[in-house]
Amino acid sequence: MENASENRSLFKNPLWFYIKYNPRAFTLGMVFLLATNILDGVYPLIMKIAIDQIETRAPLGDIGKTCIMFFAIMAGLAFTRFCWRNFFGQFHTYAAEHIRQKLFRHITSLGPNFYHKNQVGELMSLMTNDVQSFRQAIGPGMLILADGIIIICVVLPIMISMSWSWTWKTLIFLPLVPFLIWRVMQLIHRNYKIQQDRFSELTGVAQETVGGIRVIKSFAQENNRTALYNTVSSAFEKACNKVARVDSFFVPVMEFGVTSGSVILLFVAKDDIYSGAVSIGTFVAFHRYIQKMVWPMTALGLGFSYFQKGYASFDRIKDVLKTETDIPDLGKTEITKFEKLEFRNVSYQHPGSSVYALKNVSFSLNAGESLGIMGPVGSGKTTLLHLLSRLYPLAEGQILINGVPIEDVTQESLRRTFLLVPQEAFLFSDSIYENISFGLPQRAADEEVLRMTEIVDLQSEINSLPHKYESQLGERGVNLSGGQKQRLTIARGLIMHTPVLVLDDSLSAVDTRTEKAIELEMSKNKGTLSRIIVAHRLSSLKGVDKILVLKDGAVEAWGDRNTVFKESPTFQKIVQIQGEGASHE
Numbered sequence: 001m002e003n004a005s006e007n008r009s010l011f012k013n014p015l016w017f018y019i020k021y022n023p024r025a026f027t028l029g030m031v032f033l034l035a036t037n038i039l040d041g042v043y044p045l046i047m048k049i050a051i052d053q054i055e056t057r058a059p060l061g062d063i064g065k066t067c068i069m070f071f072a073i074m075a076g077l078a079f080t081r082f083c084w085r086n087f088f089g090q091f092h093t094y095a096a097e098h099i100r101q102k103l104f105r106h107i108t109s110l111g112p113n114f115y116h117k118n119q120v121g122e123l124m125s126l127m128t129n130d131v132q133s134f135r136q137a138i139g140p141g142m143l144i145l146a147d148g149i150i151i152i153c154v155v156l157p158i159m160i161s162m163s164w165s166w167t168w169k170t171l172i173f174l175p176l177v178p179f180l181i182w183r184v185m186q187l188i189h190r191n192y193k194i195q196q197d198r199f200s201e202l203t204g205v206a207q208e209t210v211g212g213i214r215v216i217k218s219f220a221q222e223n224n225r226t227a228l229y230n231t232v233s234s235a236f237e238k239a240c241n242k243v244a245r246v247d248s249f250f251v252p253v254m255e256f257g258v259t260s261g262s263v264i265l266l267f268v269a270k271d272d273i274y275s276g277a278v279s280i281g282t283f284v285a286f287h288r289y290i291q292k293m294v295w296p297m298t299a300l301g302l303g304f305s306y307f308q309k310g311y312a313s314f315d316r317i318k319d320v321l322k323t324e325t326d327i328p329d330l331g332k333t334e335i336t337k338f339e340k341l342e343f344r345n346v347s348y349q350h351p352g353s354s355v356y357a358l359k360n361v362s363f364s365l366n367a368g369e370s371l372g373i374m375g376p377v378g379s380g381k382t383t384l385l386h387l388l389s390r391l392y393p394l395a396e397g398q399i400l401i402n403g404v405p406i407e408d409v410t411q412e413s414l415r416r417t418f419l420l421v422p423q424e425a426f427l428f429s430d431s432i433y434e435n436i437s438f439g440l441p442q443r444a445a446d447e448e449v450l451r452m453t454e455i456v457d458l459q460s461e462i463n464s465l466p467h468k469y470e471s472q473l474g475e476r477g478v479n480l481s482g483g484q485k486q487r488l489t490i491a492r493g494l495i496m497h498t499p500v501l502v503l504d505d506s507l508s509a510v511d512t513r514t515e516k517a518i519e520l521e522m523s524k525n526k527g528t529l530s531r532i533i534v535a536h537r538l539s540s541l542k543g544v545d546k547i548l549v550l551k552d553g554a555v556e557a558w559g560d561r562n563t564v565f566k567e568s569p570t571f572q573k574i575v576q577i578q579g580e581g582a583s584h585e
């Protein structure tokens, strides 16, 4: 469960939330930033002293002291610059890390409604681009704003103390800079978004082409794919050029600030210099201060733009974090010993669908019994199993476990009781060994892994791989066949030794000999261990006690084989097609 008070305070003011979370890094970062700007502000004054000393042919000892001051300031600047970068770096990378982990944890807790509304691509973009732009707002964005404001506070009084008239005359055009920079940044962001979209298209085509290269070659479509790639690639090039064009306005806008100030200074200072009222050193130092004032103006435009973008991203992040799961884990009952499962008039409609995937489904299963579920494609078998595992929220009817409504059972103990081996044989990019141990609190014992792979008849195939059980699966590792993957996922389920093993069509690519070995393993503790098997093949349901036949989401028949054979035309048809003579012993 997410911490509600933490969320409230984060949503109210994210910057303040992270400052409170990491006050040391933030405060030290600010202190060293202030110190850097003070030292940087003093630097032109030392330069003024040096130039004046040269002009007045001051003694070597005085020039030596000025040189030492130069060195001391440079060393101080190097140290304070390192420190503020380091502390601010810690501050905003921590914030990004915190929000990324929080988002990930929250997204994994959400139910089907959320995934129905949000595409995978959008979620990936939220976890990467939006987190990144939020980090830029409270990191570099906040920093450059603070930097700009501190510089104005340090430099402006020095300039005014040198000459009020020079100051207002030379800085008169400078307030235009933040506005121009802000406009340029808006254009950059708009065009950058287009560039990112074109890049996603480009990588999408490249990825699909490489992944589907065999299909492409079989259909002799290499030229068409290349033409498609070239088109997408040119669109990307155009988008990059547009970003580069807008980007190139940035430096001229800044230079406009410097140049206008310098030209004005020449005009306003020349008479004072001719008359000897001010020294060349003062003129050079003042010129340096004009240059220094350009950055704060740029920083205001830049920082504001970062904040605008980052807070828009934060709003999107906030919307997701505020989404409540449609399957809350509020149950308090722990299942210590499985006794009975009961479905009572369960109906279910998928989010966005106008038809019911399950209609008034009722059946029961006692500990030690096994249940086979059959039915045509799309008849609701997987939906039923997902409701049982609480991967879908139950809205109509009741599912009772040992007489307790499923919502009152803790999700952890529910999933420790019913282990679902899903239809899709999904494996992780990890070693075979780790994939088999996936659900266990720690790595499984070697002999246990060997035993499970023996049951699913995978041992000799794994041993023929170069790294055997340590072979890596996935893109950079070995690729297993569909049947091998399915057997591996069954081994991953078996090793959990849960009271009820639920196989969703997981035996479709398993031969009858392996099917028998799995059945034997599962019936070893008959009386306590149960099985629920969804299958299209009669041979997969040989040893089951009861069969449930679904048709269009409704129960067509439920009971032992004989009853089901009598009552279900669907089952009769399956028996007829698959020719199982002993279907009703």
Ligand SMILES: Nc1ncnc2c1ncn2[C@@H]1O[C@H](COP(=O)(O)OP(=O)(O)OP(=O)(O)O)[C@@H](O)[C@H]1O
Binding pocket: 350, 351, 352, 353, 357, 375, 376, 377, 378, 379, 380, 381, 382, 383, 384, 423, 505
């Ligand atoms: N996420 C979803 N959103 C909308 N409809 C869905 C969704 N998942 C399944 N359905 C629909 O619900 C119905 C039941 O699907 P389900 O996957 O439970 O069938 P099944 O009997 O397991 O099929 P199969 O034998 O092909 O695995 C189908 O009409 C399917 O199109």
